[in-house]
Amino acid sequence: TTALPYANGPVHIGHLAGVYIPADTYVRYLRMKGAEVLFVGGSDEHGVPITIKAEKEGCTPQDIVDRYHELIKKSFEELGISYNIYSRTTSKMHAATASEFFQKLYNEGKFIERESEQYFDPERQKFLSDRYIVGTCPKCGAEGAYGDQCEKCGSSLSPDELINPHSQLSGAALVKKMTKHWYLPLDQYEPWLHEWILEGHKEWKTNVYGQVKSWLAAGLQPRAVTRDLDWGVPVPIKGAEGKVLYVWFDAPIGYISNTKELCEKTGDNWERWWKDSDTKMVHFIGKDNIVFHCIIFPCMLKAYGDGYIVPENVPANEFLNLENDKISTSRNWAVWLHEYLQEFPGKQDVLRYVLTANAPETKDNNFTWKDYQDRNNNELLSIFGNFVNRTIVLTHKYYNGVVPALENLTEADQAVVKEMNAFPEQVGTSIETYRFREALSELMNLARLGNRYLTENEPWKVFKTDPERVKTVMALSLQIVAKLAILAEPFLPFSAQKLQAMIGLTNNSWDTTKETVLLPSGHVIGQAELLFEKVEDSVVESQLKKLNDTKKANELNAWTPLPIKEQVTFDDFQKMDIRVGTVLECTKVPKADKLLQFLIEDGMNQRTIVSGIAKYYPNPEELVGKQVCFIANFEPRKLKGVVSEGMILSAEDREGRLVLITPSQLVAPGCNVG
Secondary structure (H helix, E strand, C coil), X not given: CECCCECCCCCEHHHHHHHHHHHHHHHHHHHHCCCCXXXXXXXXXXXXXXXXXXHHHCCCHHHHHXXXXXXXXXXXXXXXXXXXXXXXXXXXXXXXXXXXXXXXXXXXXXXXXXEEEEEEECCCCEECCHHHEEEECCCCCCCCEECCECCCCCCECCHHHCEEEEECCCCCECEEEEEEEEEEXXXXXXXXXXXXXXXXXXXXXXXXXXHHHHHHHHCCCCEECEEECCCCCECCCCCCCCEEECHHHHCCHHHHHHHHHHHHHHCCCCHHHHCCCCCCCECECEHHHHHHHHHHHHHHHHHHCCCCCCCCECCCECCEEECCEECECCCCECCEHHHHHHHCCCCHHHHHHHHHHCCCCCCCEEECHHHHHHHHHHHHHHHHHHHHHHHHHHHHHHHCCECCCCCCCCHHHHHHHHHHHXXXXXXXXXXXXXXXXXXXXXXXXXXXXXXXXXXXXXXXXXXXXXXXXXXXXXXXXXXXXXXXXXXXXXXXXXXXXXXXXXXXXXXXXXXXXXXXXXXXXXXXXXXXXXXCCCCCHHHHHHHHHHHHHHHHHHHHHHCCCCCCCXXXXXXXXXXXXXXXXXXXXXXXXXXXXXXXXXXXXXXXXXXXXXXXXXXXXXXXXXXXXXXXXXXXXXXXXXXXXXXXXXEXXXXXXXXXXXXXXCCCCCCCCCCEEC
């Protein structure tokens, strides 16, 4: 299974590197090994983020999930994520499965029933989730902080901590009302979790094992499985009107309901996947989902009983950053999969390669467009593609595409054969232990071996003097190409299939790679076609400009005006004599980097004013002839030896620049502003 992406936005490279590409690599490998595999995914279509999105766009939650489910599903298909089923949690099968799951636990007394006070919107007549509650942050004083987090300072909050909490929906002040919910008593399963994971799965990844150990050490608490919301699977018992299953309870059941949906179509028995001890279940997720897949969902399955298996492994990854900054959907700081597929047609494997090579398997990692370019040009193109192309071109040049016999091997050739034949096991072992970066590195080492072998033997130089030797060199090089064509498929499915077709390889079973000869003598291969293309500097520059434009837009959107100062009377304002003047001269004040010296025509006289805006106007002479607003009745003040007779007015824009205040059209110098 793969984590169910929220259907309130598209998929980005962080999702791909952390979850979907490693899962697909693993599944493709298992299928090539002949294993019976069910690869289950789907969209998570319930929960507050979706209702918030719908509220902002003035549409229904169903409109939102319909739009993004189709976009996500299509994007995964185009990237080659080879699900057996990619369904959704708004399906009828899911609603029935989740309802039945809750009902059984309820009937068997597996829940705790509690009443508590929660915030209620008196205008909308509904209880509010944390994200619909806003107020002043108690940590930094920012307005508009949410009931679960302040996005200004990043602090985690609870609604009770907010100052002046009110409804984001109606703006109304909130009241507290009693409401009833059902809780799963996780604390009752602590002994079992301790034995199952801490004692039984010490081989799990360090980050996963450590997080589970930390949660158990802190002590588990009962967790609500229902909430007051009008979007989700309705709680299927009397007295629970207006309540739905909490999304964390509802979503993982989607793995089961999606399996049922597929098996209903294929005539398979879904229970053999979920209730057979011979089935190995693996959850691919990001680190933010560890607690749900290692503690909560297993407790749900344990509580249900009836033979449900629990995961054999949960190889969660850390997070991927983008250009040294945290990926953020709210700030649009991401490389979106659907946009990549449009802008880089035919380059699915390049993205798969880069994200696997950079996968955040043990710590947070970073994606940069320069690294994308380097890995494409210096690895995929120069190492893998170059070796394949040279081998196929030379085979057609010397033998019209006919594979020569692999014979007359020297001792050095035999050493290469031995090294070549070790790669399938090395790559496979790394995949089976969820070390995909290591597996990909081994694949590239096989391509490096082929390049080195060709370069050292130089068939293009010795063809005329020793044609028999060249037959051996080309035969062995072609066997390396054939091995690459098979071993690359879990990582680079599009390129591998193209290469297999190019050389006429029909059996891509992983076990065949144990054989030395995959292309028999006399076999005819096709013409060489380029597997990869060079990524030009202009492509990188275009993507960086796109990100930079996003960053600038974020900075503008994040800008907030200074708080309004204390109220003043009209008489106070009348004391300020604000006038329009024409700039006659403007120069920098010597030995003062920040100061400009203006000579102003004020309608009666000329006056000198010093202003600290030099860094915003590097060419002060350009201001000559312009009109500015200034305060005429300030007491004169000496600045760096120059007497300033007023203050020129300016405004600070969203980018922190100071901009002179000028009239919209020319007026007579000395005109009053008021």
